[in-house]
């Protein structure tokens with residue numbers, strides 16, 4: 163089991179209970195949608211995964227290691243094992259496509275030769291061959307998100323976490339990005355994606371976990387949700 167939540171609650175310092183007794187398990191290789199109304203706790207759950215927030219109560223294990231008890235100096239390694247894709251891409255505007263992806267490897271101390279080999283391979287996989295020298299401002303939204311995905315995969319994470327990755331994209335472009343995420347999942351990476359896009363989820367036939375007011379109110383296996 164890759165990810166295990168046991169009775170996880172999160173109360174923010176202002177008293178808001180963002181997660182309320184959440185228990186769930188996600189296996190290696192799964193593709194999981196996280197759905198629920200605004201404020202349901204999706205982003206909070208995601209932040210727990212890479213220890214940006216700590217639970218108030220409960221336990222979280224990732225690859226059998228407690229991330230609640232994890233020491234501060236172990237957090238960078240945890241974060242390196244996860245790739246994160248954002249709704250607003252969060253690319254470095256003054257760096258080219260190539261440099262954006264290479265930078266993710268440089269900051270974790272990858273060898274120059276590994277970077278030279280891996281970056282073109284990643285850009286090819288996400289369909290950006292030929293765009294290496296472009297700056298983010300010269301790309302469409304969909305292309306920018308492809309750079310974001312390539313960057314997230316740069317250090318070969320166990321899990322790819324995507325918080326509303328299609329939130330800024332039109333329907334056709336969203337579908338293309340979904341195909342890319344399915345492809346990445348087929349190659350073995352676990353994918354967790356928070357979304358409001360019911361149409362995408364309906365067509366996906368993947369597991370769907372529904373949060374409402376901080377609680378898991380539904381957990382549907384492949385394709386059952388909205389079927």
Ligand SMILES: Nc1ncnc2c1ncn2[C@@H]1O[C@H](COP(=O)(O)OP(=O)(O)OP(=O)(O)O)[C@@H](O)[C@H]1O
Nearest residue numbers: 174176178179180199200201202203204205206207
């Ligand atoms: N840092 C914080 N401090 C205090 N309250 C917070 C904090 N972050 C989130 N909250 C509150 O916790 C609840 C859950 O928020 P969260 O962002 O996890 O929801 P969400 O499901 O991701 O919503 P959305 O779909 O709008 O992104 C909300 O009531 C929110 O206002």
